[in-house]
Amino acid sequence: MKPFTKLTSSAVPLPIEDVDTDQIIPARFLKAVTRDGFGENLFRDWRFDKLNQPKEDFVLNNPTYSGQILVAGANFGCGSSREHAAWAIGDYGFRVVVSSYFADIFRGNALNNGILPLVVSPSLLDEILQTIEVNPAAAFTIDLEAQTFKNETTGTVSTFDIDSYKKTCLINGYDDIDYLLSQSDLIDKFERERIDFSLK
Amino acid sequence: MPKTLFDKVWDAHVVTEIPGGNQVLYIDRHLIHEVTSPQAFNGLRRRKLPLLRKDRIVATADHNVPTINQHKPITEPLSAKQVRMLTENCAEFGVSLYGLGHPYQGIVHVIGPELGITRPGITMVCGDSHTSTHGAFGAIAFGIGTSQVEQVMATQCLLLTKPQKMRINVDGDLAPGVTAKDIILYIISQIGTGGGTGYFVEYAGSAIRALSMEGRMTICNMSIEMGARGGLIAPDQTTFDYLKGREFSPKGKDWDEAVAYWSSLPTEEGAQFDVELNYKAEDISPMVTYGTNPGMGMGVKEAIPVSSEVHNKASIDKAMKYMGLEAGKQLENHPIDYVFIGSCTNSRIEDLRAVVGLVGNSKVAEGVTAIVVPGSQQVSKQAISEGLDQKLIAAGFEFREAGCSACLGMNEDKVPAGKYCVSTSNRNFEGRQGPGARTILASPLTAAAAAITGRVTDVRELI
Ligand code: SF4
Numbered sequence: 001m002k003p004f005t006k007l008t009s010s011a012v013p014l015p016i017e018d019v020d021t022d023q024i025i026p027a028r029f030l031k032a033v034t035r036d037g038f039g040e041n042l043f044r045d046w047r048f049d050k051l052n053q054p055k056e057d058f059v060l061n062n063p064t065y066s067g068q069i070l071v072a073g074a075n076f077g078c079g080s081s082r083e084h085a086a087w088a089i090g091d092y093g094f095r096v097v098v099s100s101y102f103a104d105i106f107r108g109n110a111l112n113n114g115i116l117p118l119v120v121s122p123s124l125l126d127e128i129l130q131t132i133e134v135n136p137a138a139a140f141t142i143d144l145e146a147q148t149f150k151n152e153t154t155g156t157v158s159t160f161d162i163d164s165y166k167k168t169c170l171i172n173g174y175d176d177i178d179y180l181l182s183q184s185d186l187i188d189k190f191e192r193e194r195i196d197f198s199l200k
Numbered sequence: 201m202p203k204t205l206f207d208k209v210w211d212a213h214v215v216t217e218i219p220g221g222n223q224v225l226y227i228d229r230h231l232i233h234e235v236t237s238p239q240a241f242n243g244l245r246r247r248k249l250p251l252l253r254k255d256r257i258v259a260t261a262d263h264n265v266p267t268i269n270q271h272k273p274i275t276e277p278l279s280a281k282q283v284r285m286l287t288e289n290c291a292e293f294g295v296s297l298y299g300l301g302h303p304y305q306g307i308v309h310v311i312g313p314e315l316g317i318t319r320p321g322i323t324m325v326c327g328d329s330h331t332s333t334h335g336a337f338g339a340i341a342f343g344i345g346t347s348q349v350e351q352v353m354a355t356q357c358l359l360l361t362k363p364q365k366m367r368i369n370v371d372g373d374l375a376p377g378v379t380a381k382d383i384i385l386y387i388i389s390q391i392g393t394g395g396g397t398g399y400f401v402e403y404a405g406s407a408i409r410a411l412s413m414e415g416r417m418t419i420c421n422m423s424i425e426m427g428a429r430g431g432l433i434a435p436d437q438t439t440f441d442y443l444k445g446r447e448f449s450p451k452g453k454d455w456d457e458a459v460a461y462w463s464s465l466p467t468e469e470g471a472q473f474d475v476e477l478n479y480k481a482e483d484i485s486p487m488v489t490y491g492t493n494p495g496m497g498m499g500v501k502e503a504i505p506v507s508s509e510v511h512n513k514a515s516i517d518k519a520m521k522y523m524g525l526e527a528g529k530q531l532e533n534h535p536i537d538y539v540f541i542g543s544c545t546n547s548r549i550e551d552l553r554a555v556v557g558l559v560g561n562s563k564v565a566e567g568v569t570a571i572v573v574p575g576s577q578q579v580s581k582q583a584i585s586e587g588l589d590q591k592l593i594a595a596g597f598e599f600r601e602a603g604c605s606a607c608l609g610m611n612e613d614k615v616p617a618g619k620y621c622v623s624t625s626n627r628n629f630e631g632r633q634g635p636g637a638r639t640i641l642a643s644p645l646t647a648a649a650a651a652i653t654g655r656v657t658d659v660r661e662l663i
Contacts, residue, residue: 018393022630026635030235031279050636075394078427082235084346105345112347164220176347177354179359
């Protein structure tokens with residue numbers, strides 16, 4: 001997993017609520033058997049028309065907006081458990097998604113792929129979107145170590161929550177699997193000692 | 201302190217707790233399918249790790265399979281490749297596979313319960329968000345991403361923070377024509393697609409207790425549609441009667457011991473939940489969705505709201521544009537083009553019986569394509585032995601072979617752009633049933649009613 005420590009970037013606004021995983025990556029693109037190349041089909045049906053021509057009114061096709069931060073409406077990533085959604089976002093080049101809250105499975109998938117799902121208050125989300133509206137090139141800085149988010153235009157610095165274990169994983173690029181493997185003695189003991197009523 | 205069902209099952213599976221509050225949770229059962237497993241198997245190979253517990257993992261092919269001529273090779277090359285990879289991976293790692301052609305093949309959430317793989321008191325995961333279905337048995341069951349699929353393969357454990365607890369009580373009696381699907385669509389319409397985020401939900405109350413296992417599975421299935429991590433229902437005699445004698449259910453003395461243990465699981469009087477919601481069964485009417493997420497639902501007689509408690513005007517306007525509908529107007533009597541009866545929400549034998557019962561001697565309306573896709577080979581076999589297939593075909597339905605089908609349109613079964621489909625599945629997201637497809641979620645009864653009238657119909661007027 002790619003480590004994440006600090007990032008300063010402009011941001012891409014997607015002020016839509018309940019963006020579901022079928023929009024992030026439609027089911028027909030889930031036929032791949034590797035993790036690569038999903039960025040091409042990120043937001044496929046919002047991005048391209050039936051003839052595969054870019055839709056001009058969609059933000060990813062607007063050269064005014066760019067950057068490694070995606071700023072989205074509440075409940076981002078609801079729907080399916082497909083990790084392909086996180087792969088598509090990462091493969092496209094985003095490292096951070098900012099929203100007022102995330103669907104649980106998506107949040108976990110993002111963290112497992114070195115993408116930071118950054119939760120901000122609804123009012124801060126509005127402020128960020130306004131800043132981008134005024135200046136599409138406006139920069140934001142995320143410092144994971146310090147757990148701070150800075151709007152470089154207004155100078156406001158806010159802190160964000162992240163659980164300490166996940167933070168360590170992101171900073172060092174560790175997977176959960178590394179940690180779980182280190183616990184194999186305990187897992188083994190658990191299996192031997194428990195009274196397994198449920199599985200007879 | 202009195203404990204909840206959720207706490208009892210969760211706490212019994214915690215291997216250890218780590219600083220920061222995460223817990224290592226032991227997983228009893230792991231189901232896999234062709235779409236979300238190939239990258240996990242690749243991961244094991246890359247790290248040179250074995251599959252830790254072959255006896256706790258079961259595979260099937262469902263998402264990508266054709267529902268016509270399943271005995272022939274899959275024609276779509278990418279689907280064929282994915283299904284072939286599953287077969288090869290399962291062979292290499294020693295996983296039991298109920299693949300195409302196997303009498304146990306079917307939608308992963310249909311076959312788990314019908315084989316008795318699912319049972320009370322266990323933890324169960326699958327790389328699929330509707331794993332919540334299995335919670336109907338009093339199991340902790342939830343969907344996971346592919347990285348986690350790999351973790352469970354390698355360690356039989358996951359690192360998780362314990363979710364909060366919500367209880368949703370539905371008391372009273374359902375009116376005729378109102379089903380489990382209507383209950384869950386009603387609940388989601390009240391709390392929205394994010395209302396359950398961060399929670400594990402226990403469904404309780406007399407209306408839930410009165411449901412069959414099929415109905416309970418329909419409810420738990422859609423827990424994810426309100427953002428909940430999962431849903432569960434206390435095991436009781438209905439649960440035990442369903443499980444008794446199933447392929448992998450305990451037998452003899454083991455059965456008696458298991459039932460004694462399962463009977464100790466229900467939430468105790470006075471146990472605390474972080475949130476508790478109460479609904480009355482009498483307030484629920486046959487439901488339909490009008491928009492592009494499962495929270496955009498209403499009673500079939502109601503008018504589409506301009507805005508609601510859980511959806512602002514911008515969201516509804518966006519949905520109306522996609523759906524070709526108008527806020528403020530009714531959806532009842534709106535013409536429809538397709539009817540899809542299937543998916544892990546409503547493709548069990550009880551659903552098919554309900555459809556046949558309602559259709560009777562009527563015919564599918566002119567111009568409507570109506571397909572019935574049983575959830576599994578076993579459901580299909582049962583339907584055929586009861587003559588349901590012949591009755592459906594005589595009425596003008598297509599009777600297909602088992603799979604996910606038009607629920608997500610990964611195979612050939614898609615709804616064309618701009619067409620309206622009344623569907624018994626669980627998601628009406630933009631493009632879910634095919635690019636541009638317009639989905640109206642409903643119960644099997646409401647879907648059957650639409651098939652014969654060619655319009656969105658209040659099923660109560662046909663019974
Ligand atoms: S039937 Fe639909 S919701 Fe259920 S597992 Fe298949 S694709 Fe997912």
